[in-house]
Amino acid sequence: MMRSLWSGVSGLQAHQIAMDVEGNNISNVNTVGYKYNRANFADMLSQTPRVATAPQGALGGQNGMQIGLGTGINSTTRIFSQGTLQSTDKNTDMAIQGNGFFIVSPDGGKTRLYTRNGDFLRDKVGNFVNNSGYIVQGWSRDDETGEIDSTAPIRDIVIKEGLTMPARATTFLKVKGNLDSGNDIGNQSSPVYALDQFHLAYDENGNDRVYQVDPVTGAVITAPIPGTQPPQNAPVYEPGEEHVENDVNQNKFYTNAKNQQVITDRGVNMGVIFDEQGNGVSLRDGQGLWISYANAETKPMTIGSADPNTMGQLQQASTLDINLNGTRIRSVAGEVTHISDVARLINEKQSETGVQAVVSAGNQLTLINYNNSNTTAKTKNIHLQVNTNGTQGLNPAGSNSVQGITGQNIITAYQYTYSSSPIATTYQYDDSIARRFTTTEDLRAAMMEDAQKWTNYNHETYTDTNAFVASQAASAAGTTEATKNLNDGVVFTVTKDGRYQLENPKSGTDDRTINLSITGLTKEGDGANQAISENQRLKNMLSPLSGSLSPGQAIRTSGKMMMASHGSTVEIYDSLGSKHEISLQWRKVGMTTDGGTEWSLLIQVPEPAEINFSGVGPKNAVTGSMRFNADGSLASFYPAGITFTANNGSLPGQNIQLDFGMGTDFNGMTSFDKDSTTQSTSQDGYDGGILKDLKVDENGVIIGAFSNGNSYGLAQVAMATFTNNEGLEAQGDNVFKETANSGQAVIGTAGTGDRGKIAAAKLEASNVDLSRSLTELIVIQRGFQANSKTITTSDEMLNTLLQLKN
Structure with a gap:
């Protein structure tokens, strides 16, 4: 009888514990990262008045007799199911999608605690902490290498207030675009380069001459050009004014109204x-x-009489037989009796010869070719051949050829x-x-x-x-x-x-x-x-x-006369973070032997900056070229890089590599039959900046956004996983510690191994399910009530037993 009383008492006690566990779950329904507990019931040791016996002879086996002594809670189990992710407005909030724990420490890393609560912030001195002041553990950026080494031991993450990013000088410049190779470029053009009146020389000093002259007589000095093998008595150029206009490596410039260097005399x-x-x-x-x-024009030829009464009349009927610009003009025998007959016969062939015959002073014949019509060689200039058996243009005795016409060669x-x-x-x-x-x-x-x-x-x-x-x-x-x-x-x-x-x-x-x-x-x-x-x-x-x-x-x-052209301006930075503009100007200057195109390239920077250290030409401009294959891909270009000196106190001799793409990947400059355009430019320089904001990526890298528009990783949050998450021991403040049954922490980065990814600006909600918890309360309550009935019923039975004595 007493056993039932104690069984009921144990049931009350066990259900009270279960109520405590479930009440705790409900109380943490809004605790970030909380994982609910479950109370595990177990029966107590039973009293065994008779043990079980095996069959013997004709007597069969008998089961033992056991009387239970009640129930108890032998353990609680924490359920680590995924909680719902909730968006927040705080960039440093983190939620784990999948397995793993954040690592925090209350004592500089000596003690490590683990949590699913990613509600982190920076304290006054820049420590990255949770709301209890525990510092988040991970890896920080190495100031020398600029890298985050996630293989190194973890330590406190500290992001100092007022963190600055030093300026970085540009080391490479990449340009991607297209230069129009077609025959219709619209207004994407520039005039061809200017040329002065001198061949193989350039009037550098603007004195309208390129030769040295005797200061007394003003005569051109006729000594050989130094360093060359010119014709004998060739004139001497003034110093520095020798220039081969078709040599792209010999550059001459003038400064335009915009203070830009412009190539000239090319x-x-x-x-x-x-x-x-x-x-x-x-x-x-x-x-x-x-x-x-x-005009190709002959001197007047006298044909016919000079007598006013018979002006232009031939002494006898004659024959015209000439070759004019390759066309034979031949009259019928005796057809020509007057100078006008000669002019008529020649003019009848003007469309073939381009030559017009003009009669003046009655008996003067002039041949004129204005050279302003037709397009063939036989209609240009005057090439006159007289077909006679005698002396050219003279009429020998007995001949009927026209007298006075002579051979001509007027070009x-x-x-x-x-x-x-x-x-x-x-x-x-x-x-x-x-x-x-x-x-x-x-x-x-x-x-x-x-x-x-x-x-x-x-x-x-x-x-x-x-x-x-x-x-x-x-x-x-x-x-x-x-x-x-x-x-x-x-x-x-x-x-x-x-x-x-x-x-x-x-x-x-x-x-x-x-x-x-x-x-x-x-x-x-x-x-x-x-x-x-x-x-x-x-x-x-x-x-x-x-x-x-x-x-x-x-x-x-x-x-x-225009050239296909295109220009682009790119910003670069010096070691002080000062911004400078580089101007790139392309001009189509020729075709390659395999059907591609060739473009000149002019690179210049505003003064007083320098990129030309050759000692020739302006210091702020250099020239180069680009050659494209017939399929529009870039075949070659130069220069491969430039040396930049800003002359503003920054480090001189800044080497900048030029990247225009190469080969058939078409990932740079191309030359297709479409409009010239610059699609993108990029370079690796920037000015200095101060830390403005923090962001976190899915791998737990804390990225600093600086006032100069650049950003880089400052630290990376470490994550730990355990063989048995349920073996962790809760320490309050929503953290756990490692136990003998949890296994040792395996530390690494988010997204590797079986560690989950990190969702930034989100927090993981408690995984307590209120519907389950409230149902569980009803079940616990009924269990508690039933156990209390066991006690009251046993008490009534004891009372009945006591009343038997009376």
Whole structure:
């Protein structure tokens, strides 16, 4: 009877403990990171009045008899299920998604405690702590290497107040973009480079000459150029004014109104130039122009009678038989009786020869070719051959040939043809030999040479080049004034806005009117050579130069010649954190042999900064180039880097590597047929900054955001896992300590091993389920009530027993 009383008492006690456990769970329903407990019931040792016996003989086995003595709580189990993650507005809040614990210490790391509560903050001195003041353990950034070593021992995480980030000088610069390789670039262009009037020299000092002159006589000094093998008696250039315009490694600059350095006196491949509307001229080899500097005109030839009554009348009916510019002009026998008949026959073939016959003074015949129409060689200049059996132009006895017509060779127009590969031009008094040009300088120099020295302004007949050269030499010496054919004053240049400019100044010596005529150039194909078509855009570009220009009249200019161009500005930093701008300017200057494109590159920085230490050219600018493959990928570029000195007290000689991408990955500069653009730029420099904010990534790295817009990892929170989480011992303040049954802590970073990831700006809610807990309360309450009934029932039975004595 007494046993039932004690069983009921044990049941009351056990259920009271279970009530305490569940009450604690409910009280922690809002405790961050709390894991609920469960009370584990176990029965007590039973009294055994009779033990079980095995079967013996005919007697079967009997079970033992045991009487239970009650129940008790032998343990509690903490359930480490995942709690709900709740977003907060605090960047340093952390929640663990998955297994693991944060590590905190109340004594500088000597004692380690473990928690799921990630409600962390910085104290006054920068300690990263929980709300109990325990310092979070982990790894801090090494100031020397700038790295966080998560293999090192953990220690207190301290992020000092007022932490600063020192400035970092730029060491590399990466640019990604596209340079338009197409033939339609719109307004993404810049004028071709300016060219002065001097070939293989540049008027550096602006005194309108590049040769040294005798200070007394003013004559050009005719000593050899130092360090070269020039023709005998070549003039001496003024110091520093030798310059090969087509050599991209010889740079000349001028400073524009924006205080920028601009390349000047450099030739540009005319195969890649554009008109002002952005349309590519697209010259191919052999295409070009006919340019005439004066009308090709013969001296008047006397044909027929000078008598006023019979003016121009031939003595007898005659036959005209001539070759004019390769076209045979032949009359019927006896057809020609007057000078007008000769003029008529010649003019009937004008469309084939380009030559017009003009009669003056009644019996004077002049042949004129204005060189302003047609595009073929047989319609330019005057090449007249008289087909007679006697002396040229004379009518021997018994002959019926026209008297007075003589052979003529008047050249004032020359053909200029493009060559993608540079070919040296030789000058001859021969219009069948083209002047070859590749660059704007080649064409400029050729036009100026021909206008000055190789145009037959005097209409004299020369049998060949040697005769013309001899005449020019005599003219220069002043011995044959009557045959003087020089025009030394004429000047061709290229202006800063990309126009060919013609000047014909009046000097009083060798002044001649220039009558410029520009037409296209075509050639018929044959078995060995392809036909050459007219390049209309090139002709239209230079046509504004056409017309008559007397000495001293206003200058005349062509249309604009443009280059495909693109520019970009990138900011870099010096060792003090001062910001500087680097300007990158690209210009399309040619084609590669495999069909790709070539671009010049001009890199410059504002003064007083320097990037050019060669001693040649401006100190704040360097030039380079880029070559692209036919598929638009970057084949090569230079320079690979620059050396930058800000001249503001920062460290000089700052090396900056240039990265424009390489190869077929197309992860840098490309040259496709689409608009030029800079897609992205990046560099690794920055100015100094102070710590403004903290953020945490999923691996527990505490990232500092600084006032300069940069950020880096300051520390990393450590995480611990255990073999048996339920073996941890709660220490209050929502922390646990390691026990003999939990196993030792395995420490590492979040997201590695079986450790969970960290969710920033979130906290893990308690995993207490109120519906389960409240149901559990009802069950515990009923159990408690039932045990109390056991006691009261046993008491009534005892009372009945006591009443038997009475």
